[in-house]
Amino acid sequence: MCRFLAYRGEPVFMEDLVSAPCHSLVHQSLHAEEAKTGTNGDGFGIGWYATRPEPGVYRELRPAWSDENLQSLCAQVRSGLFFAHVRAATGTATTRANCHPFVQGRWMFMHNGQIGGYHTVRRKLEAMIPDALYEARGGTTDSEAIFLAALADGLEDDPVGAVARTVSRVSALMQAAGVREALRFTAALTDGEDLYAFRWASDGKPATLYWRDLGDRLIIVSEPLDRAQPGWLEVPRSCVLTARKGQAPALQCMDEAITRAAA
């Protein structure tokens, strides 16, 4: 399990959310409260949109809490749309290539969850990725494979539908392989304009996800950055929060999309 943060709104210094708040993401790397693992020290990553359509990315295998570069970068870079992620590995190596977020062209993705029995279905999952995208597979995680498979499933045209199709196909793979562990999928996705946040699990126990909408600033987090602040709402289980450019955030049910995809 991991912890993450997504921001969209008025450009802010990334440190305002990543390291400054009392329960910032960097603080959560050492002291998460709502996760099974309190320590998220198996690498981290930050991805931000600035002047190019593609995001910048800084990923590192060291823990976030002691990384001077992360501090400096977050103090310097202002962005109107960025992701940050601290990792607690679930069976794959601690390498930069296994750190979130993952980027492909303009798209950026990060995940907090796990494919149960991943080792059993990994090859079949990777077979869902077409050759042209497979070249982009730099690591060995389930998360990166889901992202690439969703790209192949039409992410660019229909993000929620594509993710639902991929999640549905992965569930089917797991069932066929006799995996009993759950598929847990709390995730965030963006193309640099629209932002999507998913909270779903095959056993109804997805990792936590909260959001705070201040009108000109939307913050999505695994855990509230400061419980003294008003306005933190839980993303309900089995829901997707969609924040299209220029529109207010809206919730939709993910189960329906998955049922449609599985049909």
Added chain:
Amino acid sequence: MCRFLAYRGEPVFMEDLVSAPCHSLVHQSLHAEEAKTGTNGDGFGIGWYATRPEPGVYRELRPAWSDENLQSLCAQVRSGLFFAHVRAATGTATTRANCHPFVQGRWMFMHNGQIGGYHTVRRKLEAMIPDALYEARGGTTDSEAIFLAALADGLEDDPVGAVARTVSRVSALMQAAGVREALRFTAALTDGEDLYAFRWASDGKPATLYWRDLGDRLIIVSEPLDRAQPGWLEVPRSCVLTARKGQAPALQCMDEAITRAAA
């Protein structure tokens, strides 16, 4: 604060103590129980004596819990005298050079504690190290500086006396600089034959230290590796455990040595 382990006795695979026990040192790197900080993820180190008078050392800035090299090394290397240490930094950078144990010739040292107000007294502390030894200063920690200062204070001829002298001089430096925080010194020291374990603090609150004597095997640890095992004894505060080659371990009072040194 940190966690450490020292072993002397029949050669054993290092993994038998470092990673295999239920509350092994690697486990303590993620879930320490008796330390102020539960996570000791700011690097680690292992030092062992094999066929040469000087120990081998493997130090790394990544957390111990995810390091494949540490696992492999501990599974392969058998040693009759070794140290292992997981670090929780107290103000200095996470680099290999700041990881314990520190080695100088045949001598090896590791520390769990802190010089209060270190930044205030650092230059004066370093001035206690003579030029010839200063070349060996590879990092920036208080721990390494204490070790080098103790070498200058006669460590090779009178280990306990030299450490007492250094601790006494550092205390005086702190006092002169108006430092109010404590000097905490829980540490282990060896020349490849004799083993010394110190538990002392200027405020009477040193970090925990335990030992277990099985006749042909002596284990010294920050926290018992398995509480179900019988025979873990606490090293009393202000004491030094001395285990000279071919002799039974013995406890002596460190305060007396310090008083003598200060006189």
Added chain:
Amino acid sequence: MCRFLAYRGEPVFMEDLVSAPCHSLVHQSLHAEEAKTGTNGDGFGIGWYATRPEPGVYRELRPAWSDENLQSLCAQVRSGLFFAHVRAATGTATTRANCHPFVQGRWMFMHNGQIGGYHTVRRKLEAMIPDALYEARGGTTDSEAIFLAALADGLEDDPVGAVARTVSRVSALMQAAGVREALRFTAALTDGEDLYAFRWASDGKPATLYWRDLGDRLIIVSEPLDRAQPGWLEVPRSCVLTARKGQAPALQCMDEAITRAAA
């Protein structure tokens, strides 16, 4: 392209070959002479057999020339059979998991070469690895994939035949995909007792390989460790050097094995 070294014989300190000679492997990491790339600074690895059937491994993504741990390890560990490898990446990331040697059970493998057009055939190559072995794929290199595919092709029973079969199948994959670049395969393989060194390329231009047989000590290297020493012989192109336990090293033609495999 990379540089490597394999040793079998009387147990020696690894530093005697890895770092001490004038043109040691560590020296070659900075100043290779017979490689297209003079710098082999994209990580390194060392694997050695000691008291267990499985080898110990230390792999690191930093350059070999500045790694203090490698120096210490090689100064301490004596082994009668070990591999060392310095890497110059050819398109895959600099991570520990992409560093050689690769280990699976008792088997250890390292490679100096390249599958031309790897990105084109990578998925098909990985499809040659059965599920049970695929779990062991920790990195993304062509080299690791060849090793796992060869294990599936019967490496444990017939090492040379299995490698020939895999090489033949990879060649066929490349041809089917219209790849024009060569398949270059200079490699070493062992199960902890017998040692095999391959020098083959589809275009007849394999990377260099030398050996020196001192009766009780066999050294196989990409480049001679000291040209002033007598007895360095080139492994002829398209040949395999086989050094079975208790037998003198023997050369055999690899083309024949490949032709048989392709038949």
Added chain:
Amino acid sequence: MCRFLAYRGEPVFMEDLVSAPCHSLVHQSLHAEEAKTGTNGDGFGIGWYATRPEPGVYRELRPAWSDENLQSLCAQVRSGLFFAHVRAATGTATTRANCHPFVQGRWMFMHNGQIGGYHTVRRKLEAMIPDALYEARGGTTDSEAIFLAALADGLEDDPVGAVARTVSRVSALMQAAGVREALRFTAALTDGEDLYAFRWASDGKPATLYWRDLGDRLIIVSEPLDRAQPGWLEVPRSCVLTARKGQAPALQCMDEAITRAAA
């Protein structure tokens, strides 16, 4: 010896100079042409001024040529004043804290050179740094010590004079210690507005330094980024290039400043 680059002028993407040119700094990390060491693989760093008075810094111990984060950062960040440095260590460890540039408040410094006999004079050199600045010493290099000593020597008020004083004092230390090796000081310094580039050595053999003035853009480099471009000029030996904000770059003799300082 190392290689570096400094830029001041119209904001540009850092990649335009750091990684894009045919003989970019990243290329020089692997294939320097005018340095004693062709490989500068012992870490690197980049520092840039953006919206704050203090620069951002990204330093890493891996070689620059394989660092994905550096590529991404340089593709995203536009700056009107930045430094980049690739390191070839001369006796101190490969750690982030030993990588250039060094930053103190608004000031940024990088160095290509060496204090001959550094180990002999290190303690005395460090004694030149007052307590208040000593806290900022994170590494162990001669370069960082010179920077901190120059700050103590009045860098903020009189940059060229302060550097001359420090260089003069270091020379005196070396002479007193009987060091025969040279003091070589090719360096760049800035406060975020004015830019200073030094080329001096006690034996008249300083490392190379070039500049190219395009009116609205000033580039200072160890080696020209593209020899096909017109306008690269050598900074003469024993000279300082000063580029004050809003003024044309000007050369002055450093020997005179040093003579004054030594008087």
